[in-house]
Amino acid sequence: MSIVTEDPIVNLDVFEKYESEVRGYSRSFPTVFTKTKGYKLWDTNDNEYIDFFAGAGTLNYGHNNEAMKKLLIEYIENDFITHSLDMATEARGNFLRKFNEIILEPRQLDYKIMFPGPTGTNAVESALKLARKVKKRTNIMSFTNAFHGMTIGSLAITGNASKRAGAGIPLTNSVSMPFDQYISTQASLELIEKYLADDSSGVDLPAAIILETVQGEGGINAASKEWLQGIEKIARKFDILLIVDDIQAGCGRTGTFFSFEYAGIKPDIVTLSKSLGGYGLPMAITLFNRDLDIWEPGEHNGTFRGNNLAFIAATEALSYWENDDFSNDIDKNAQLMHDFTAKVVKEYPALNAESRGRGMMQGVACHVDGIAEEICAEAFERGLLMETSGPKDEVFKFLPPLIIDEAGLKTGFAIIEDSIEAVLEKR
């Protein structure tokens, strides 16, 4: 282990002593991780963990994917360019070409591709800027329980109150509408349409509506086809751009490359990040209809738009999408997950629970205060990484790497059942 630390002992004290109190996951998963592969991780004490967390959806292709790994090593060994801002490089050019060929063309999406900086919030900020520039309007419509990022522009369209309070300034130029099922599908659509049609509603005509088709941080709330189609229709009717933030739900998480494919809608702007980089390397893109590309050169920039290692891995990741095999595998896994959440809901009435989600982005919402967090803590003790989501952390959610196999899922499910039982017993 000499390459990581001169001295093998890095323990949690180091983090407590030097790292800011803002750290989060090192509290939820209190150990020091060292190695990983596929859907497993190991800590410095050689404990093994199954990963139902996947870097909050960043590791759809598993940890340290072999094919990507080889290409990365070869790329590095050969001294190909690593950091390039937005200069033209072979790695970037190849990604552009392949992304168009494998992802966009077959889906008849004539999108231009923008590299807005390598994180999700960079992509979201660029999408909002472009929408406002195109429509010459300042307001953005977002939804209850939305999560779009931590920089001021993205935070203004994020629902979470404590994260919003972190801004230290009022968050403006946004309006939060009820997501699908927040009241009801129909009531949400009707309210939004009424607000927009009414010249006296007090809701300024937005430049764009931004949504996640499945709200990951907000509680694994999956929007119905009907609602998504309804929102698209409203956007068209009132000349509003539709932005799908596909940072967590995209890249195959729900079974198709884009999460919105199942509803048959065509957003004007799409943001991608997290699993886009394939290997967990920082990368993000913003996609938009060709006729929206009114950016001035350099109008939005950033230092790490040329993370070529990510381009190499991201390009390799596209090979998963050359035929339907991967989608079919995801569907099978999703069915197993669905069966399991249904079973949990049925067999543990004490959780007062309901199933949530779509594809391989599922969870169980427990209407018993604090119980989901306890279950996750128990699961960690038993070797499973799993986190909660939702406004009250009421959902324990399953976000395993998409490449997980049936055995992996079942081991995870067994740990969860044990954990539930342990928690219920203690209470």
Add this chain to the structure above:
Amino acid sequence: MSIVTEDPIVNLDVFEKYESEVRGYSRSFPTVFTKTKGYKLWDTNDNEYIDFFAGAGTLNYGHNNEAMKKLLIEYIENDFITHSLDMATEARGNFLRKFNEIILEPRQLDYKIMFPGPTGTNAVESALKLARKVKKRTNIMSFTNAFHGMTIGSLAITGNASKRAGAGIPLTNSVSMPFDQYISTQASLELIEKYLADDSSGVDLPAAIILETVQGEGGINAASKEWLQGIEKIARKFDILLIVDDIQAGCGRTGTFFSFEYAGIKPDIVTLSKSLGGYGLPMAITLFNRDLDIWEPGEHNGTFRGNNLAFIAATEALSYWENDDFSNDIDKNAQLMHDFTAKVVKEYPALNAESRGRGMMQGVACHVDGIAEEICAEAFERGLLMETSGPKDEVFKFLPPLIIDEAGLKTGFAIIEDSIEAVLEKR
């Protein structure tokens, strides 16, 4: 070249066809780059370029630094964890420990370290949030010609008008004061103090003053010791936090690790990114006095706070700072650069030029419209990457990797002189 592209031909058409009009550097440097080493790059036509640009200050240790390269390959080969959000990992822990030991302790800086997301603008946004949270004030004082990032919070304290216009919304909760020498050192300090002392100035007491000690994008404007000390004094007097954005000028660019060391000031908050990651990999940290660490767990988060490849390279980069050798080398290079800019100013009066900068962040400001851009374009033709900065792109700036040698610098200087002569001849 098969690992990068199935087919070796990636040409500029690919970028024009698929990438957004927002792309910038692929226009300034119109070729497709493939390999790099140290202070050199090569394009797909095997043309060689000397790098006086260094990823806008991200490649202080050169392209594909050998020591880091070996560690990266070893780390990847051994399947150590790559992506970890803000979970505890050996690589992160080791970085924390070493950064404290090599950088903070010797400089008697008792800073906590925050991982705010891997880009500069993430670090800046986190710094602003923390300052506002600590001081319970909303206003931030920044400076003319400042550049702090493209997300809404950072953009509000950035000077550039066209980038600001890209926001599409008014940028608020900030006030732009004259930087050192904008009027004069003394006049700047007096005006700021007068505004703050006056209860009727219309300038709301800020939570923080944020500054770059050398404004890179704004025109290579180097603040004097006197001004920096004056600003620190004002910050203390009015109970305002002092933030140094050391993203471009830090990590040795001016000769010391932090650019503010030479003025003997101690900022309350410091942002680092760009060369911090050592190898050009996305990474950023925010440093702040221990008593400011009032963050709630998870109050600011982000997906790519655990870019462990960057931690490995960043930790290795710290070895440059274990003794004074590297600083001394930088000083020598800086002197060569200084001599050269002085020579240019003197020998080419037609440029109507002046020297700018400090350390290895220098440039020549030409008071002839458009000439600096022409010189950069000529230099590119002759095999040198160099960019302009300043509100009117009036400065051609030298930002070579710090590890460049005298031969490299002299070759670059010769190209610049040739380019100047070519431009002057054409005009």
Add this chain to the structure above:
Amino acid sequence: MSIVTEDPIVNLDVFEKYESEVRGYSRSFPTVFTKTKGYKLWDTNDNEYIDFFAGAGTLNYGHNNEAMKKLLIEYIENDFITHSLDMATEARGNFLRKFNEIILEPRQLDYKIMFPGPTGTNAVESALKLARKVKKRTNIMSFTNAFHGMTIGSLAITGNASKRAGAGIPLTNSVSMPFDQYISTQASLELIEKYLADDSSGVDLPAAIILETVQGEGGINAASKEWLQGIEKIARKFDILLIVDDIQAGCGRTGTFFSFEYAGIKPDIVTLSKSLGGYGLPMAITLFNRDLDIWEPGEHNGTFRGNNLAFIAATEALSYWENDDFSNDIDKNAQLMHDFTAKVVKEYPALNAESRGRGMMQGVACHVDGIAEEICAEAFERGLLMETSGPKDEVFKFLPPLIIDEAGLKTGFAIIEDSIEAVLEKR
């Protein structure tokens, strides 16, 4: 007429030539008015008009009320102080004492009285400032179709899109919720409660909820008791201040002095203006619970807080409230108005209309584009002042002076019926 004009001829050309295009009512009622009394006006051509408009609710006690008129003349003749800022004057002191004695005490309202400047929007702005100061929160919850004024603070909580657009800047720190019946009473209350109870709704906890019990400009939308009580309950539950903007619906317009009395609620803050001044003279007050009075001296000020002529008339107007006679008269008139709107709805199905309103603030909403405006124009031709309201000007509204008698109402009704018939015939 020599006192008004040296030369009697002031015609509409004067207004077109010298007054801004922003003028409105001189277009709806295209004549030059000269004299008035009670519920009648006369123009320079001696045409007589019945007033169903009452200065948009400012002339509840009729034009040029005799008792007030005498006192005003006597006050002026005796050189009592006219303009006094917020110095103590007899007239102001007497108003304070009487307002407390006649209005507040009998209703067990222990409100402090603030003079915020003499217009409604001054009162609203002061209410918002106080609420934000008390609660240390920035957000204000208002409602669809609300109208609170034209200055930036008030405009941010006003629904009308074209008036909002007039701001020229984004209107911030406010959220617009569905008013009673916008969706349904229950759905409105449930949505608001859900938004507030949910820590991830994206709706920041407001300092205050501000509402009109009957929305005058927004379409004569009368809130039900159930809804008002529900809103008060929500405000209490979430520690939010409740502000009733009673500028148009207060001062007896709905039968009781305050419009909220019928619902049995007790707002924390109340704004009054329009008919408060009795004679149509500019005056406004802001009332609030004694324990909210944390203002610093002079923290909100204004030049015309001491319009003593208004204090004299306003104090006299309070005599209408010393017993129940006036309220009873209003109720009788309200019943006549109600019967008439019901009749119109029933007898003119071509209007596709519905009755709206409460007390002497009623109207007929016509779901036929443009017809309400045509009816008002016809009515003007026939000697009746009446205006439209609602987002599409779809309501013709009756807002006569409260002191109108049955004969006056019936003459007005007859003109309206003639006008409807004339319009329907033309179409």
Add this chain to the structure above:
Amino acid sequence: MSIVTEDPIVNLDVFEKYESEVRGYSRSFPTVFTKTKGYKLWDTNDNEYIDFFAGAGTLNYGHNNEAMKKLLIEYIENDFITHSLDMATEARGNFLRKFNEIILEPRQLDYKIMFPGPTGTNAVESALKLARKVKKRTNIMSFTNAFHGMTIGSLAITGNASKRAGAGIPLTNSVSMPFDQYISTQASLELIEKYLADDSSGVDLPAAIILETVQGEGGINAASKEWLQGIEKIARKFDILLIVDDIQAGCGRTGTFFSFEYAGIKPDIVTLSKSLGGYGLPMAITLFNRDLDIWEPGEHNGTFRGNNLAFIAATEALSYWENDDFSNDIDKNAQLMHDFTAKVVKEYPALNAESRGRGMMQGVACHVDGIAEEICAEAFERGLLMETSGPKDEVFKFLPPLIIDEAGLKTGFAIIEDSIEAVLEKR
């Protein structure tokens, strides 16, 4: 006194008991006023006061001016229309015609006239809205120590920190530049020009520059001709509208009707209120170049735009401007005031004072903490109303009615000298 109070006893307890803590002048001048005439007031104890305050500049023509008084009584007696919103009335039409004839035409000002609501802040808000609408920009440039009003739009361009804090929200879309002499005339102009010429200054191009030619609340700071001309030149150069807020300094206060006449500048927009109404009645207008009149009908409105009593008095007040006599009288008084302030500065070195102001808007700035307030308090005891201004209340200011005679001024001056001596003795 029966017309004011049934019972003659209104004492200060009434105000303490019922009126908000926000009250200010009833604390500075702790007595109950009852009658006034010209430049004198009397309280309920028959104490006489000389008025060097004039309703903060609202009573330029003196209290209860005889000519206006007669017209008001006649107007009321004859039941001419009192309240008319913005309907056409004889009184309004006559004012429009006369204002154009007596004020605008002779000065070659082709302004349209807008009635924005009857207070100064209404006029300022309307001016800002129009400027932003015309220029499609959001920023407004104002100045240190400016005072423009208490509603959110006006407060954002007001300098006073405690008043700004009263907003409870960040005040945005404005930038505060140094007023003339804040640094120096030349330095102010140069800084502003540099900020505007520099595309990277961080100061967004404003829609308008708004200024007071003499800052009344901000410390009787009189702008020089040179600075005013310089500002106008800058406005023209950068296509920015120039707004003069002439609410306090206009209507003859500095000797000419508009305060900006002496500098020979022509603002694009002018706001007037305070003394415009002649008799101290609420009234305000906004004037602007004919080609800026792009308002939509009703885009800005308000209940009290038709205060016809004010129109009658305001029209009569215009007669003061039919020839130069009044201007000449003001100049004579101004000279007496100037001589007196010079004498005070010279003869009372213990005040460490300097003269301030222009026309009949003058004062003495004392650089001894708290002394100006003590002098005003002493003066009140001796029968003189006078208030302080400036960020630290360091100026005692003279703002007598313009119609005051030499005897009145001298009596006032004698009281001030006595007060200064009393204060200096006590200290």
